[in-house]
Amino acid sequence: MARKLSAREGVLLGVLAAAGIGYMWLTSGPDQAGRAGTARDAGAKKGNISAQRPPVVRMDLLTAKTEKYDDQGRDLFKYSQRPPSAAEIRRLREEAARRQKEMEEANKRAAEEAALRLQEAQAKAKEAVLHPQPPPPPTPPSIDLRYLGYLGPKDNRIAVFEDGKDLLVARKGEVVKGLFRVVDVKWETVVMGFVQPEFKGQTQEIAMTHGK
Numbered sequence: 393m394a395r396k397l398s399a400r401e402g403v404l405l406g407v408l409a410a411a412g413i414g415y416m417w418l419t420s421g422p423d424q425a426g427r428a429g430t431a432r433d434a435g436a437k438k439g440n441i442s443a444q445r446p447p448v449v450r451m452d453l454l455t456a457k458t459e460k461y462d463d464q465g466r467d468l469f470k471y472s473q474r475p476p477s478a479a480e481i482r483r484l485r486e487e488a489a490r491r492q493k494e495m496e497e498a499n500k501r502a503a504e505e506a507a508l509r510l511q512e513a514q515a516k517a518k519e520a521v522l523h524p525q526p527p528p529p530p531t532p533p534s535i536d537l538r539y540l541g542y543l544g545p546k547d548n549r550i551a552v553f554e555d556g557k558d559l560l561v562a563r564k565g566e567v568v569k570g571l572f573r574v575v576d577v578k579w580e581t582v583v584m585g586f587v588q589p590e591f592k593g594q595t596q597e598i599a600m601t602h603g604k
Contacts, residue, residue, distance in 0.1 A: 532591040533571055539582045539598045549577040554601075
């Protein structure tokens with residue numbers, strides 16, 4: 393049995409009817425066609441994607457060995473001298489080895505020379521023991537007299553000497569101070585010999601002293 397709608401129910405029914413009309417317009421309008429075209433384009437793209445080759449996964453890159461970070465190398469954020477290269481390190485090692493070899497050879501030569509000198513010294517010492525050298529001949533005493541000149545004639549000249557504060561005179565053949573013998577009296581010099589027998593035949597010539 394039909395009944396009469398109330399005013400509130402009538403308003404609700406009108407709202408529902410308007411909502412339904414709006415929905416139908418939205419789903420059947422130009423936008424729906426655009427959406428259909430978009431769907432077709434998406435389907436075409438999907439077909440193109442499905443037709444392409446799948447990407448290749450490089451498993452070798454995933455399993456490749458990674459280089460370890462060298463914390464002793466050059467820091468890009470710090471200004472400093474770059475670390476030596478492998479070639480430089482090899483050159484430095486070769487240079488160090490060469491210097492070490494040269495030093496060893498020099499030490500070896502020095503040791504050989506020292507051994508040779510020691511051997512020669514030992515040989516000389518042995519020779520000195522077996523054949524000792526005679527002592528050096530004695531040296532005559534030093535003549536500490538000053539020749540001042542002479543007195544008398546040419547064939548009997550008397551030499552005048554200064555010995556400190558004393559004046560000494562002696563003819564040819566006479567002894568002075570018990571050590572020296574006057575051998576010859578010349579114009580500018582006097583020839584003196586020695587009394588000791590070991591100095592026999594040895595003479596010294598003293599020049600005349602002019603002034604003080």
